[in-house]
Amino acid sequence: MDENGLVTFKGKKNGITIILDKAATFEELKDVFSKKVLEARSFFGDSRIAVTFSGRVLSQGEKKELLGIMESSMNVSEAAKPEDKADLPLVTELAYSQAVNSTVFHKGSLRSGQSIKHDGSIVVLGDVNPGAILTARGNIIVLGALKGFVHAGCMGDDSCYISALNLIPTQIRIADIITYIPPEMNVKNIKNKQTFPSYAYVENDRIYIARL
């Protein structure tokens, strides 16, 4: 393999993008990288350079190493905004699935004025009284009567759902959609109406409620 193809420096308006080969091992890359850095030193001089890595997903440790190699020869810092947008979705997806997997459990009921805000999913083992507020980046499940304010997918994820044994929230929000149950359909207003475990989800920009 052509050594020179493993690491390529590309000058951009706001700094340089370093394109790294995907297939090569990190050790191989480091070697070629150091050589290239030495070559480029005289070209870049002392000016402050913003660096973006692309072509290969690097771990924090690996990035640090490469930046370290550069820093010993030039005045570099990692660019604040990654110019290669292809990298972005991968990173946020990872963070998001980690967040949804982080669930907070609350044992007991929530009274009016009490609230739970979580960067993940929420499970309440009890009732959520009117005036109580649940806000989650992920899903919300209430093993009881949900009568308060509830907002799932609060960072914009409309694939999140809200479920309860008795789903009669004062106001319901999933991602950016806000709504409430119309009075004639609200079980609360119909005496002796049976309640079923239900869940609310988004379809075609509207919130639907279905029986579990």
Add this chain to the structure above:
Amino acid sequence: MGEVIVITSGKGGVGKTTTSANLGCALAAEEKKVVLIDADIGLRNLDVVMGLENRIVYDLIDVIEGNCRLKQALIKDKRYANLYLLPAAQTKDKTAVSPEQMLKLCESLKEEFDYIIIDCPAGIEQGFKNAIAGADRAIVVTTPEVSAVRDADRIIGLLESSELRNPLLILNRIRPDMVKRGDMMTLDDVTEILAVDILGVVPDDESIVVSTNRGEPASMDKSSLAGQAFRNISKRILGEDIPLMDLNAGGGVFSKLKKFFSKTMA
């Protein structure tokens, strides 16, 4: 060693002062040593409802500031053997007292009295915090209305986080005719949301208006239905098992109790 009970609600106008006055009188009628404390500084009412306002010389703030001795501020109710009132100040406001000062006051009163009843002001701010500072237990008063129940729920949440767990509930101003028509919440509707134990149910009664204006609490009036309810509540506080009055209010509790007790309490 006495017990400090705070009567609170969150919502204003649901009957805290009325309850405080009536419970005080009813407990005193049961031969207990009772002191009522009006914690609603700036908007005092307990003295008016008790008919003792023209005997106020010193008040709660005077005691806190050391302008007088505690004994000098206590007003002895001449209608009972051992009923006293510590009135609030009318010219100050709730920032004039701190929770620590209230706690100290309650501790010193506990040594002399069987029951110290604190009439808590409406709200959840400084006045409320002062009133609950020295309390051993709490009684929450609410009316069967959505807004009152919402505030009661908030208050119970705050009480629980202040270590005043298991507050008891008094459902005040219930109107059995409206409940029957389905126009008013039932006892079950209220307890379903609040999830606390019931201490008593008091019917809406014109005699309360009359008794307030006269300064003679209704529990002293044998013919008052509300007065009877308060007398029952005071007996329950003392440990007696009195069934809830048959008000034809509907809801599970009443019909269940009817089966157990063949005669209705007069």
